[in-house]
Amino acid sequence: MGKTAIKNGRLIDGLGGQPVSDGLVVFEGNTLLYAGEAEGYTLTGDETIVDAGGGTILPGLIDAHVHVMMEFEGVQKRLETPFSYRFYQAAQYMRKTLYAGITSVRDALGADLGVKKAVEEGLIAGPRLQLSINALTITGGHGDGYTTSGQTVELLQANYPGMPDGRADGVEEVRKKVREMLRAGAEVIKVHATGGVLSPTDHPEFTQFSLEELKVIVEEARFRKGVRVMAHAQGAEGIKQAVRAGIHSIEHGIFLDDEAIDLMKENGTFLVPTLLAPVSVLELAEESGMPDSAVEKSKEVIEIHKESVAKAHKAGVKIAMGTDAGVMPHGLNLRELELMTDVGMTPMEAIVATTKTAAECLGWEDKVGTLEKGKLADIVIVKGNPIEDIASLADTDTIQYVVKDGKVEKDTLTK
Numbered sequence: 001m002g003k004t005a006i007k008n009g010r011l012i013d014g015l016g017g018q019p020v021s022d023g024l025v026v027f028e029g030n031t032l033l034y035a036g037e038a039e040g041y042t043l044t045g046d047e048t049i050v051d052a053g054g055g056t057i058l059p060g061l062i063d064a065h066v067h068v069m070m071e072f073e074g075v076q077k078r079l080e081t082p083f084s085y086r087f088y089q090a091a092q093y094m095r096k097t098l099y100a101g102i103t104s105v106r107d108a109l110g111a112d113l114g115v116k117k118a119v120e121e122g123l124i125a126g127p128r129l130q131l132s133i134n135a136l137t138i139t140g141g142h143g144d145g146y147t148t149s150g151q152t153v154e155l156l157q158a159n160y161p162g163m164p165d166g167r168a169d170g171v172e173e174v175r176k177k178v179r180e181m182l183r184a185g186a187e188v189i190k191v192h193a194t195g196g197v198l199s200p201t202d203h204p205e206f207t208q209f210s211l212e213e214l215k216v217i218v219e220e221a222r223f224r225k226g227v228r229v230m231a232h233a234q235g236a237e238g239i240k241q242a243v244r245a246g247i248h249s250i251e252h253g254i255f256l257d258d259e260a261i262d263l264m265k266e267n268g269t270f271l272v273p274t275l276l277a278p279v280s281v282l283e284l285a286e287e288s289g290m291p292d293s294a295v296e297k298s299k300e301v302i303e304i305h306k307e308s309v310a311k312a313h314k315a316g317v318k319i320a321m322g323t324d325a326g327v328m329p330h331g332l333n334l335r336e337l338e339l340m341t342d343v344g345m346t347p348m349e350a351i352v353a354t355t356k357t358a359a360e361c362l363g364w365e366d367k368v369g370t371l372e373k374g375k376l377a378d379i380v381i382v383k384g385n386p387i388e389d390i391a392s393l394a395d396t397d398t399i400q401y402v403v404k405d406g407k408v409e410k411d412t413l414t415k
Helices: 073-079 085-099 112-121 171-183 209-223 235-243 259-269 276-283 293-317 335-342 347-354 358-360 390-394
Strands: 003-011 020-028 031-037 048-050 056-059 063-064 102-107 128-131 188-192 228-233 249-251 270-272 380-383 398-403 407-410
Touching: 003 031, 003 380, 056 188, 063 270, 063 358, 085 102, 085 112, 085 188, 085 398, 085 407, 102 358, 102 398, 112 128, 171 188, 171 209, 209 228, 209 235, 228 235, 235 249, 235 259, 259 293, 276 293, 276 335, 335 347, 335 390, 347 358, 347 390
Parallel strands: 003 048, 003 056, 063 102, 102 128, 188 228, 228 249, 249 270
Antiparallel strands: 003 020, 020 031, 056 380, 380 398, 398 407
């Protein structure tokens, strides 16, 4: 396979420095050979040339919190949908995500090893996946589909081959459940450390697993397979317990207090804010059949969520972009960047959170997240200048050219 050179574009390499006005990116196969000023590399004439048309060249973007197997639906619709239909829907969701310029994602529960294998082997188009398989939760906690009627209605069906049930109580049960997730192919362990917005029988400030249980989850994941743990954690006490237990990233972080922020800084814990999630719950409430409890909780948390993320950013907590896509429609992920700037991040900081920092959060910084020699050829070309108009990225038509692992996945620029 020959070389490809992308020229005539503004280059944002993901490292956070000033954009290069006349940028050039060269790759061969799936490997980056050069990214920098055009004058710093001599083209030989045998490259395939892609003209960026004055747009902006970016690293493949990363969403650190998605659910590729779902988009929220009311209970009746879920009950009427055949189990296997979900996988065909997921293929569509992943294509939309990829076409939005997202070339890597961390699935925060729902996708099994077969979904990842189908993407890797080219059966379906989608972003590179890091799997959590299913989330650990307590009986009656966030993620337990038990309803006040006594019936169980899950957001996603679990407990089928390759998808263990996530409910566990007590030290030995959580230890075994981590082992089950690892056996099923988990590359990160997901735990619900607090209640949540969508679950009907708890509240975001409710603390779930004990500190001892959380420590065992981290220990089992880290020492058995070198795997990190991500925690759905919204209430302050649950966040602090998760950080003290050694959890790698806090998802949502709605009720962050000063002590929680200090602990996160001290431990190098990542924050994945998902500011878009409660916004989307309110926007889609009527259309998607959101339960009244979720709507009321979203109204309650939306402003404090913004304040918490603003405080964390100002304090220097490491922030990686994540959306909770699946709560809202896939493909609209990059709306999150404008929300991040609304709480005080600069457009460049929001882009770095979606590239370099997100790659670090996933442990993939050696291969994706920045445009540097030797890394994988994940490249996106967008219309205009996102530093001047970060909101423009939310429009998928702005995303003109997407390369993942050296393969052109979307091209509205040259065709």
